[in-house]
Amino acid sequence: MSDLRGSTAMVEEVAAENGDRNTRRAFLAAAGAAGICYTAALAYPVYRYLASPNEMALNETAVTEVTLKDAQKLPSGSVLMFKFGTRPALLIHHEDGRWISLTAVCTHLGCTVQYEPQADRIHCACHGGVYNPYTGANVSGPPPKPLTLYKVKVNLDGVVVSRV
Numbered sequence: 001m002s003d004l005r006g007s008t009a010m011v012e013e014v015a016a017e018n019g020d021r022n023t024r025r026a027f028l029a030a031a032g033a034a035g036i037c038y039t040a041a042l043a044y045p046v047y048r049y050l051a052s053p054n055e056m057a058l059n060e061t062a063v064t065e066v067t068l069k070d071a072q073k074l075p076s077g078s079v080l081m082f083k084f085g086t087r088p089a090l091l092i093h094h095e096d097g098r099w100i101s102l103t104a105v106c107t108h109l110g111c112t113v114q115y116e117p118q119a120d121r122i123h124c125a126c127h128g129g130v131y132n133p134y135t136g137a138n139v140s141g142p143p144p145k146p147l148t149l150y151k152v153k154v155n156l157d158g159v160v161v162s163r164v
């Protein structure tokens with residue numbers, strides 16, 4: 001009888017030890033999985049941040065021409081904002097009949113610039129940068145470089161804007 005009690009106690013002891021080990025193993029597996037998820041959650045935004053300039057540069061060079069359907073009907077003295085690839089751009093139909101297209105991304109810190117027909121200037125509201133609406137030259141304020149000019153072709157169906 002005492003042998004039976006002794007072996008039962010031993011079986012219970014081994015089972016308890018296995019249970020502890022299983023619990024410990026399960027905990028370590030769960031902690032490892034959580035650690036991997038946590039690391040991935042931290043690393044992905046960093047990867048996107050570092051990769052985005054490269055993607056942006058590729059997207060920028062991928063688009064070389066944009067056709068703006070019916071834009072030839074734009075009245076003189078007005079402007080049309082459009083996307084050239086991923087970046088905003090301006091198509092200006094000046095009072096004198098000239099068509100000018102430029103990137104709408106300020107060369108200072110990248111704000112979107114606006115054409116102001118009353119003042120006949122391109123203005124950046126972020127820090128007061130001003131550009132020439134015909135050449136894109138930076139004329140006052142903090143912008144260090146001119147806006148990029150695009151080539152413009154007006155035809156019966158619309159306006160074709162392309163890289164110079």
Ligand code: FES
Pocket residue numbers: 106107108109110111124125126127128129141142143
């Ligand atoms: S971002 Fe345009 S003037 Fe600073």
